[in-house]
Amino acid sequence: QKEVEQNSGPLSVPEGAIASLNCTYSDRGSQSFFWYRQYSGKSPELIMSIYSNGDKEDGRFTAQLNKASQYVSLLIRDSQPSDSATYLCAVKRNTGFQKLVFGTGTRLLVSP
Amino acid sequence: DVKVTQSSRYLVKRTGEKVFLECVQDMDHENMFWYRQDPGLGLRLIYFSYDVKMKEKGDIPEGYSVSREKKERFSLILESASTNQTSMYLCASSGRGLAIDIQYFGAGTRLSVL
Numbered sequence: 729q730k731e732v733e734q735n736s737g738p739l740s741v742p743e744g745a746i747a748s749l750n751c752t753y754s755d756r757g758s759q760s761f762f763w764y765r766q767y768s769g770k771s772p773e774l775i776m777s778i779y780s781n782g783d784k785e786d787g788r789f790t791a792q793l794n795k796a797s798q799y800v801s802l803l804i805r806d807s808q809p810s811d812s813a814t815y816l817c818a819v820k821r822n823t824g825f826q827k828l829v830f831g832t833g834t835r836l837l838v839s840p
Numbered sequence: 841d842v843k844v845t846q847s848s849r850y851l852v853k854r855t856g857e858k859v860f861l862e863c864v865q866d867m868d869h870e871n872m873f874w875y876r877q878d879p880g881l882g883l884r885l886i887y888f889s890y891d892v893k894m895k896e897k898g899d900i901p902e903g904y905s906v907s908r909e910k911k912e913r914f915s916l917i918l919e920s921a922s923t924n925q926t927s928m929y930l931c932a933s934s935g936r937g938l939a940i941d942i943q944y945f946g947a948g949t950r951l952s953v954l
Binding site: 760771772773774816820830832 | 875880881882883884885888898930941942943944945946947948
């Protein structure tokens with residue numbers, strides 16, 4: 729079982745729709761969770777972090793965390809073609825130094 | 841803005857060559873990281889450093905070494921390049937305190953070993 733699992737996609741949504749990206753993790757003691765966006769040929773950039781159960785909103789982005797079920801999700805409201813990218817879920821390991829474990833990413837395609 | 845600069849965007853090397861990948865950050869960050877990114881495998885941590893001259897192995901250190909002689913610079917060394925080290929290499933850095941979790945990435949170096 730991978731430490732962090734994501735569906736590779738592609739997830740295709742029309743412009744204006746809500747895109748829902750999901751991630752599950754195996755280390756029940758994990759406390760910190762992140763979503764990075766990576767455009768094709770570019771490096772990842774952090775878009776959201778979440779540390780507590782529940783929802784965290786930032787503009788059109790909402791991160792949701794459920795530690796009991798060991799999943800974290802990212803909702804993108806009013807999706808735009810410019811949101812087309814690969815979204816990487818990252819989880820900080822509960823032991824040792826501040827190492828992030830990344831999922832393989834979900835590719836999102838937003839069609840005009 | 842944080843800037844993480846990797847010295848080369850593309851490199852082509854031959855099997856057996858010694859390869860140096862350089863990374864410089866300008867935000868006085870304590871922590872620096874080297875990852876490789878491969879299709880279907882995602883980002884995997886090779887080595888990281890939390891201080892000058894300090895280094896720790898990540899998940900896939902075999903075939904690699906690192907050097908951090910100055911705070912702003914973190915080098916990845918492939919002692920004897922092999923074809924299975926063909927990959928995209930990404931350097932990242934992060935600060936201390938609450939910022940320790942936020943990693944800033946360089947543009948990446950795409951290495952081809954022939």
